[in-house]
Amino acid sequence: MNKSTVLLAASLLPLLSACNALAPNTTQTSTATAPEAAWIGEARQVAGSVPPKLMAVLSAAIQQGGPAHAIGVCQSEAPKMARAASEATGWQIRRVSLGNRNPKAVPDAWERQTLETFDRQQAAGADGSRLERAEVVTENGQQVKRYMRALPVQAACLQCHGTADQLGPGVAARLSELYPQDKGTGYLLGQIRGAMTLRQNLQ
Numbered sequence: 001m002n003k004s005t006v007l008l009a010a011s012l013l014p015l016l017s018a019c020n021a022l023a024p025n026t027t028q029t030s031t032a033t034a035p036e037a038a039w040i041g042e043a044r045q046v047a048g049s050v051p052p053k054l055m056a057v058l059s060a061a062i063q064q065g066g067p068a069h070a071i072g073v074c075q076s077e078a079p080k081m082a083r084a085a086s087e088a089t090g091w092q093i094r095r096v097s098l099g100n101r102n103p104k105a106v107p108d109a110w111e112r113q114t115l116e117t118f119d120r121q122q123a124a125g126a127d128g129s130r131l132e133r134a135e136v137v138t139e140n141g142q143q144v145k146r147y148m149r150a151l152p153v154q155a156a157c158l159q160c161h162g163t164a165d166q167l168g169p170g171v172a173a174r175l176s177e178l179y180p181q182d183k184g185t186g187y188l189l190g191q192i193r194g195a196m197t198l199r200q201n202l203q
């Protein structure tokens with residue numbers, strides 16, 4: 001792993017580490033001395049702004065027509081919202097998951113490693129809503145700012161991503177119509193469903 005990895009716990013002082021432990025779920029601050037790069041705060045804010053907007057749209061759709069109806073709304077609106085946010089902010093924004101529903105939401109190697117670490121940390125007791133990773137990586141000679149923020153499963157997610165007994169009425173049938181390759185069910189409360197992932201060239 002790149003030595004410039006910056007490890008963070010959202011809204012805590014950043015902790016620096018030369019190895020690959022991510023976002024320790026701790027309030028320890030005494031050794032945190034390095035100033036945080038400004039882009040990290042910006043990425044964190046952008047990554048945090050999209051999911052609540054999407055969830056508001058989904059909640060309205062669920063109220064109107066139930067969760068099975070809302071699946072189609074998510075299918076059309078989620079990529080659109082990510083595109084709009086990308087255009088508005090200059091960051092390339094998308095969602096990825098180790099158990100992806102959208103066939104395109106497959107993580108690349110950096111994202112996969114991050115998601116696997118998030119899973120391990122969550123299993124070890126970390127609060128998924130605080131897990132993030134920020135790093136400048138070199139790809140084909142270009143330095144790229146990369147940021148990921150975990151999306152943990154909340155109660156409201158279970159009707160579309162939970163175990164069979166938790167899925168809303170008609171959800172399983174609708175999912176098999178729209179996402180025949182779906183891997184996005186079977187999740188438990190608190191587990192990491194996936195992540196927001198952002199990237200931007202570092203000039």
Ligand code: HEC
Binds near residue numbers: 152
């Ligand atoms: C109304 C059903 C519904 C609810 C509620 C819902 N999702 Fe999803 N979710 C979907 C659908 C449908 C997709 C695929 C969207 C697409 O095609 O891009 C999806 C995709 C995702 C993805 C992108 C990766 C992938 O697998 O394609 C993540 C991450 C995700 N959901 C997390 C969550 C979280 C976290 C919650 C709760 C806060 C949640 N979802 C609530 C239906 C839902």
